Amino acid sequence: MSEEIIARIAKELNITIEQVNNTLKLLEEDCTVPFIARYRKEATKGLDEEQILHIQKQYDYLQKLQERKENVLKLIGEQGKLTDEIRKAVMEADKLSIVEDIYRPYAQKKKTRAATAIKLGLQPLADWMMSCPEEGSCEEEAMKYITEEVKNIRDALQGAMDIIAEAVSDNPKQRWAFKDVILKSGVLKTALKKDAKDDDKVYEMYYDRSEKISTLQDHRIMAIDRAEKAKVIAVTFVYDEEHLEAEALKNLTHGKTTIADNYLQMASKDGCERLLFPSIEREIRSELSARAQGRSIEVFSMNLEKLLLQAPLKGRVVLGFDPGFANGCKLAVIDETGKMLTVSKIFPFRGKATPEGMDRAKKEVLRLIRKYGVQIIAIGNGTASRESEKLCAELIQENSLDVQYAIVSEAGASVWSAQEDAREEFPDLAVEERSAVSIGRRLLDPLAELIKIDPKSIGVGQYQHDLPQKQLSERLDEVVMKAVNRTGADLNTASVDLLTHISGLNKGIAKEIVRYRDENGRFTDRKQLLKVKKLGPKAYTQCAGFLRITEGDEPLDQTSIHPESYDAAKALMKACGIERLGQEDISFPKEKVEGLGIDSYTLQDIEDAIRQPLRDYR
Secondary structure, eight states: OOOOHHHHHHHHHHHHHHHHHHHHHHHHTTOHHHHHHHHOOOHHHOOOOOHHHHHHHHHHHHHHHHHHHHHHHHHHHHTOOOOOOOOHHHHHOSSSSHHHHHHHHGGGSOOHHHHHHHHHOHHHHHHHHHHHHHOOOOOHHHHHHOOOOOOHHHHHHHHHHHHHHHHHHHOOHHHHHHHHHHHHHHHHEEOOOOOOOOTTOTGGGSSSSEEGGGGGOHHHHHHHHHHHHHTTEEEEEESSSHHHHHHHHHHHTTTOOOOTTHHHHHHHHHIIIIHHHHHHHHHHHHHHEEEEEEHHHHHHHHHHHHHHHHOTTOOOEEEEEEEEEEOEEEEEEEEEOOOOEEEEEEEEESSSSOOOHHHHHHHHHHHHHHOOOOEEEEEEESSSHHHHHHHHHHHHTTTTTTOEEEEEEOOTHHHHTTTTHHHHHOTOOOOOHHHHHHHHHHHHHHHHTTSSSSSGGGGSSSSGGSOOHHHHHHHHHHHHHHHHHHHEEEEEOOOOHHHHTTTOOOOOHHHHHHHHHHHSOOOOOOGGGGGSOOOOOHHHHHHGGEEEOOOOOSSSGGGOOOOHHHHHHHHHHHHTTTTTTTTTTOOOOHHHHHGGGGOOOHHHHHHHHHHHHOOOOO
């Protein structure tokens, strides 16, 4: 592992080199991020999932950067153009984009005007002109390069100017300086296209708008990108082009007076207008979009994490209420474990609502509440939600029921209802009836239910279809991974979807766990996981601590303590006179703990688990 890269990451995160080193070694050993964060705190000194992920991603990026640097130096060296200055600039570059800018003048280009001119042998003429000669004549010099392919002086000079124009565009220091000027003082202007179609005036505020690039907010960038993609607006940059063109000419001639002034001026202007400015503008647009997309993904991920980690309402019988007008309201009763007990349908709002229709609907809801002991109603927040809320509130008041209701987001419920997993679980239910089940379960245990749905369908972010889908999916998968493993799962009730996201497991192993459970009954000991097909010792080490067993043979199986620390936990309980987990007045006197040889991080986690064995992170 590169010491330079490790030192840089340590500096970025303000942690020690040892922490980065140990984390990378654990990742190389195929330890998962949740496992490292939870059970290898002594090695990482308590780094959390986000820090570990940053180390993983940044190390991969910096390795690619280092490889590209070496490749670029080799390619420039093969051309015999590698100088100490170029080598120093490449080695000091901290971004791939900077390395590519340095390499740009030396890259083998295809089908550019300059590349064609170089093939025709006009590079020496361009070099002579860029040397700013004070004597002679450009036309006379150009005559030396007339061939069958370069037919006249004009063609020779034009070819030389094409080469010079590309040199102006490829100058990395000039490119960086101009880009900085445009970023600081430039304006982004949007205007309505002549043939634009925006009947609902969705993008009206961008029909004629100007804003400094430096103050552009991320949501505006996303909206501008979308409007441009929809061919509603045209986007242009406004900045002092004349000033930059003058600077480019000065950089080209170094302030000297030369007989090639006119040609150098034309070439420099062409290089700026045709190549450099459009290239910088594209680069800035790309960076603005990437920044806005990155922050949008972070907002998306934060919203998803909050949604997944909502506190569950465990131990309640729930009535899932999926509102609707013409197609009626779908009802599903869910027991304390999430099992569906029955489904029904009412039509209080179809057509012109009548007192009789409303009365029939209320009677059916009341029947379900009394028959199954419903304690809370989960009402979907979609169509007819307000009317359904009013119906439930009146019903509770009129019958003095000890029942509560809550409005629940139904985003993605219809998506799950049509999935293969939903059809397998409820083959006899219609799609809309499955939606009512999903709404009810979301209140009972949001994480266990929402985990079944593609995060992009849950409705917690804007512009999701405009975001890079691979990057979005990877980030949301990380959030799901973090949420599931911080919470853990009950080994005897967890679904395949939930188990799939547990550290060390995949969908295949998750299915085998459920199959083993169906064939052999409840798990009574974590060690039984080793009897599951496809689940070997390595996967067991990674997953065991995140899977809980209540009322099993080993009391510690209900806690977040890893089996590898059971001996330490039992020694701690014995030393401190603790007879059972969660008993009152538990204390861990320092003098009794010190001689046990348990590291401080593991000790703290064991103590917390002994005090609150069934604690839910949410």
